[in-house]
Amino acid sequence: MHLHDLTIKKFHDGLLKKEFSAFDVAKGLFDFIEDKDKEIGAYLSLAKDTALKQAEKVDIAVAKQEPVDALAGVPLAIKDAILIEGQPATAGSKILENYRAAYDATVISKLKSVGAVFLGKTNLDEFAMGSSTENSAFKVTKNPHDLTRVPGGSSGGSAAAVAAHMAVAALGSDTGGSIRQPASLCGVVGLKTTYGAVSRHGLIAMASSLDQIGPIAKTVDDAALLFKAIAGKDQFDSTSVDAKYGPELTEPKLEDIKKMTIGVPSEYFVEGLDPAVSKAMEEAMAALKSLGIKFKEISLPHTKYALSCYYIIMPAEVSSNLARFDGIRYGVRGEGHGNLLDLYKKSKSHGFGAETKRRIILGTYVLSSGYYDAYYAKAQKVRRLIKNDFDEAFNPKNGGVDVIFTPVAPTPAFKIGEKTDDPLAMYLSDIFTLPVNLAGLPAVSIPVKQASNAQSRVLPVGFQLIGKPWREADILGIGHYYEQLH
Numbered sequence: 005m006h007l008h009d010l011t012i013k014k015f016h017d018g019l020l021k022k023e024f025s026a027f028d029v030a031k032g033l034f035d036f037i038e039d040k041d042k043e044i045g046a047y048l049s050l051a052k053d054t055a056l057k058q059a060e061k062v063d064i065a066v067a068k069q070e071p072v073d074a075l076a077g078v079p080l081a082i083k084d085a086i087l088i089e090g091q092p093a094t095a096g097s098k099i100l101e102n103y104r105a106a107y108d109a110t111v112i113s114k115l116k117s118v119g120a121v122f123l124g125k126t127n128l129d130e131f132a133m134g135s136s137t138e139n140s141a142f143k144v145t146k147n148p149h150d151l152t153r154v155p156g157g158s159s160g161g162s163a164a165a166v167a168a169h170m171a172v173a174a175l176g177s178d179t180g181g182s183i184r185q186p187a188s189l190c191g192v193v194g195l196k197t198t199y200g201a202v203s204r205h206g207l208i209a210m211a212s213s214l215d216q217i218g219p220i221a222k223t224v225d226d227a228a229l230l231f232k233a234i235a236g237k238d239q240f241d242s243t244s245v246d247a248k249y250g251p252e253l254t255e256p257k258l259e260d261i262k263k264m265t266i267g268v269p270s271e272y273f274v275e276g277l278d279p280a281v282s283k284a285m286e287e288a289m290a291a292l293k294s295l296g297i298k299f300k301e302i303s304l305p306h307t308k309y310a311l312s313c314y315y316i317i318m319p320a321e322v323s324s325n326l327a328r329f330d331g332i333r334y335g336v337r338g339e340g341h342g343n344l345l346d347l348y349k350k351s352k353s354h355g356f357g358a359e360t361k362r363r364i365i366l367g368t369y370v371l372s373s374g375y376y377d378a379y380y381a382k383a384q385k386v387r388r389l390i391k392n393d394f395d396e397a398f399n400p401k402n403g404g405v406d407v408i409f410t411p412v413a414p415t416p417a418f419k420i421g422e423k424t425d426d427p428l429a430m431y432l433s434d435i436f437t438l439p440v441n442l443a444g445l446p447a448v449s450i451p452v453k454q455a456s457n458a459q460s461r462v463l464p465v466g467f468q469l470i471g472k473p474w475r476e477a478d479i480l481g482i483g484h485y486y487e488q489l490h
């Protein structure tokens with residue numbers, strides 16, 4: 005079996021049929037990464053020795069005919085903001101350059117307990133702030149479909165690793181679109197889960213009321229499997245919830261899917277949408293209609309405030325979360341400091357990049373006395389209005405829809421350097437994804453199918469399905485049947 009063909013499902017079948025060993029696949033992947041990642045730059049660090057040992061353990065269990073989990077031996081790439089004990093965790097920042105994680109994130113302990121293999125840590129925008137990985141302090145990751153273009157961000161390394169077959173699947177984190185937008189730009193599946201579905205313990209925090217860890221995978225089914233493995237209440241994250249996910253999460257029934265109605269919000273199909281994206285959206289909708297799903301136009305009237313609302317709440321939380329990087333407890337310390345204040349100033353000025361500084365300053369401003377009510381408190385009220393729009397659209401009493409369909413990003417992958425001088429243009433690439441974080445909803449990015457005989461290679465484009473809280477099964481179920489279409 006070729007590495008390119010491996011999904012979690014195929015890996016599991018092949019492993020049980022003894023077509024290959026977990027060790028051989030992991031070893032093969034490391035050889036491949038060594039070569040391929042020179043051009044892509046998806047990984048920041050690799051953990052070859054530990055990964056091969058993890059794989060060997062699974063092979064021993066298989067040889068002894070012990071029951072093994074669907075994720076046993078599956079080689080995964082992990083965003084470098086998620087802690088794996090003993091391994092580097094830079095969050096893409098110079099300030100954490102030499103930091104090694106002291107414990108496993110809850111998602112990692114869960115995946116370790118089912119025998120997953122961790123290949124290494126992937127590149128990201130510094131502290132997950134960005135949409136292209138160009139804000140990484142270490143390197144720019146390239147889009148595997150076109151090396152002159154960005155893979156998206158901030159989980160660009162994870163998306164590029166999966167798209168370039170340097171991992172079977174990956175974990176990313178999504179605060180305003182950081183799983184879904186890179187998934188769309190790289191042509192893979194990315195799931196942002198309901199806020200609270202997955203523990204954030206061991207995720208280096210960006211904006212805690214928005215952050216969620218989630219899977220990036222080659223298929224919707226793989227994303228569902230990974231999600232099931234990491235979901236659940238955790239004593240270390242008080243916002244996590246013990247949601248019950250039934251068998252329909254991984255085995256959806258077509259008769260349930262056919263009964264659904266998908267809402268299309270007029271506010272998301274505006275002028276300025278790239279023609280390639282509009283065309284892809286039409287194709288995806290036509291394909292979904294062929295499954296028997298009904299479509300209905302809906303309105304989410306406060307959408308126009310989402311970007312401003314996000315760029316107040318998010319930096320406010322960033323400025324408090326990043327206060328802990330003071331040069332004393334973690335990572336890099338500024339040199340030649342005099343007094344304590346000087347030490348803070350030197351460490352932060354030296355350790356943080358431009359975008360991070362911009363957001364800390366913005367966040368400190370909107371929280372400062374005198375401006376708090378005008379900005380932060382007001383943005384919280386707007387956040388509620390945005391959430392109310394979704395509640396209304398989903399409300400069965402008003403003939404509400406089951407799922408909402410939108411583009412993921414306004415354009416396909418853009419050129420490296422194209423938006424680095426214009427932060428606002430960069431912020432706009434999350435216009436369709438960040439309302440979902442403000443409302444705490446689940447949403448998945450699924451690649452629009454491309455004709456296999458396409459003459460010129462076309463850049464990937466994803467569509468987004470937004471679900472009701474805790475209804476990941478609805479969006480993944482539709483995605484599953486979309487993927488079965490030819």
Ligand code: GLN
Pocket residue numbers: 132133134135157158177178179180181182183210318434
């Ligand atoms: N690109 C968005 C931002 O820069 C979202 C980031 C994220 O989801 N982590 O804030």
